[in-house]
Amino acid sequence: MTMKKTFYLLLIAAILLVATESLVHMHPYFEFEKVTGFYGLMAFGSYIFGVITMKFWRLLVKRPADYYDAPTQQEASE
Amino acid sequence: MMASFLELLTAQPGLLLILAGIAAVFLPTRINALLLIIAPCLGFCIWLGLDNNSTLHSLQINQIDFVVGTGNATNTFALAFLLISALAGIFSLSNDDRLEQVNTLIYAGATISVLYSQDYLSFFFFWEITAITSAFIVWAGRTDSSYGAGLRYLVQHLFAGVLLLIGIIGQYQQTQSFALQSFQLDHWYEWCFLLAFGIKAAFPFLHTWLPDAYPRSTPTGSVVLSAFTTKMAIYALLVHFTGQKALIVIGCTMAIWPMLYMVLENDLRRVIAYALQNQFGYMVVAIGLGTELAVNGAVAHAFACTLYGGLLYMVTGALIKGTGSAKCSDLGGLAKRYPILLAASLVGGFTIAAFPFFVGFASKSLTLSALSKEHMDIAWLALVFSSVAVIDALAIKLPYFAFIKPAADQKTVTEAKEIPLSMKIAMIALAVICIFPGIFPHSYYQLLPNEKYWDYELNSASHLLTQFQLIVFTALGFVLIKLLKLYPNQYPQTLVDVDILFRKGIPSIWRELNHISSSAKLFFAExxxxxxxxxxxxxxxxxxxxxxxxxxxxxxxxxxxxxxxxxxxxxxx
Incomplete structure (x- = not known):
């Protein structure tokens, strides 16, 4: 199964899940939960936001694989 | 003499395991392998008999019953520990490392003994034993990196022990008693307790030992490590700090911080370690909230977390056993080779991602419901937000990179070794246990301390619908990001956490000081x-x-x- 097919399948499932909301009696506790498809939108938004944030975070924290094992330049020169 | 010894041994299940561990020093390793299964089973028999045991009395703290009866927190934690000990025993049946066997038994026994301790002296004694024995399990990895990680682990855990001791002394001076009690954070020594438990429960910025040590132990060792220490700390927090609102903030930070690493990490064992920290965040929030439903949520989640944490580490352990690596960049294309592993990883991943009809869903829902009932919207949003990363990292990334995506190197597939039958049996058993409470939540909820919520309605239509939305939309996001080729590539790398402060910062300061002192010496020598x-x-x-x-x-x-x-x-x- 290719990625594209999976994408369309999931898209159909996602739309169906949001559509089902009108058939089911919902129990929102918070105001924002009353928005149709809130959980789905929240997950999708968080995910896209998360991945982009992580790409930037990686720029900050990425080091070579042997970062902690290899001697630093100063140690090597001693 | 004999009778009183037996009475002591059957007072709680932990002592038997410690005794078995001491015996394992002298017995042949083949017998020890069996002992690792038999001792927890005997412990379970003792656990079953605890109800009518008159040598233990109940302890009421914050309306929670401790010690007696099957419907309370202590016994639920002990049951989780006994279950995972027995299954980890089956998993490591083919292992004949005496160091690991002895320390596993004593570690498990001491952790259970901490649960049943009713005074701070025995609490501290067993607490320290867990720190030392678990460090040996890290060292059982027997590599240079596991040696270093074990040392860092031991230093941090012994420091937690010292803080606990200072706390106990302060508490004794104040109250003239060693009896366990709950705290309100209005004395200085109570902060020592909080910090000591915080180090062990992987509070944010005190957590670096967790992703550092667990991935460096043996394939079987990380299963054992993931089960005990942190859950013991969660139990200690539950006893001492239920209802401390500061824990809600700490718990939310704990849930969100590891998100930054889960998706990026290449080493699957580190991915799991960060995901576990996120899960402890849920428990800490629940303890901080402290309502009856929240306490049930914390206990249920600790129980579930012991199981799926073990299962996920079994999968990565088996991958290491078979292919020699648990790194995304080395794996791939193993679905046909290891169908059972794929199934186990899916069960583990779905459980931690709170997929409906798995135990993770049954336990996380309690905490989230408790937050909604108290109208804690920010904490609720933070936890739901963080759950998206867990769905991605373990329900999607782990199975995808290890099994589904094309192999990076065809050699890993062709040269993959057969996995011992005992490992497969352990994983299948644990997977079944992960599903059972999700389908029959009401029998599962009877393990929880507050009877009022034993009939909590889990599988309502709206609840299932919202949870499926969460999962399907996350999967949709993953596929979209993958199609757009934006997903972070997985390759060997070091992602520095706050541990850079003491692994690079302090040594460089030390070098500077040395530099100054050596020039001073030179001056002095002349x-x-x-x-x-x-x-x-x-x-x-x-x-x-x-x-x-x-x-x-x-x-x-x-x-x-x-x-x-x-x-x-x-x-x-």
Missing amino acids: SRIAQHYGNLRTMSEKIMISRLWPTGSMVIWVVIILVATVMLYLWQP
């Missing part, structure tokens, strides 16, 4: 005083006694004098 001092040294070296005085003999003398003093004190006329 002065006249130094020449005099040098003469004195050579003179003293000529005298026999100072030359033959190794430090070792001094230690022996100190020990002899100490023993003599104790003897004299005990047997004084």
